[in-house]
Amino acid sequence: MNDHTNCLRCGRVLRSAKSIAAGYGPTCAAKVKVAAKAEIIATYKPYQIEKAEELIEQGGLIPLRGKRIFLAVSSDGTETYRTHRAACNCKAGLKGLHVCKHRIAAHILSLAA
Template structure:
């Protein structure tokens, strides 16, 4: 699978410029990564399995879920890196999504967007 983060230094969640080498390598800034982690402390959303949660996190960590310039639209890269799927709230163009099933791409987008507008509060 190609690494989509190699050509960007912007956070894949919020779009801000990344400056630390660790954040650039991960594709997410420290605060966005923390917020996404907070989203997973809640129970897995209804209808999704623990396996789908693992696959969603793997896709996020590999940079396979990317925000597009269109509001609430993301793309996902297939496992073999040859196909792109469009993900919107409630739908995905992957084979499972086209059959009406809940796919891990939608769960990954849920994790990324679950905390939009929230900021990390220092404890």
């Protein structure tokens, strides 16, 4: 779990321990969840969405450039990947057989921005 002192979505200073642990303030966390429910449900399977939301809640997706390109942390925390809603350089993303959870999480966050 990552600790962030600024919100990963809007950049404001986080004050509560819960927000710091999550990486998002309560308003941004709500906006991220609403974005996931709207467009994402129609596009991806429920288990894929669940994994992407878990990645977001754990602070495993860090914005790099303009909140469109993200640094994603692997499940075991040993590797990082560059991801966008259209591409990811993780093993699953490079194979291109299925959309990886990193891409789905980036899609959710890009809609919430």
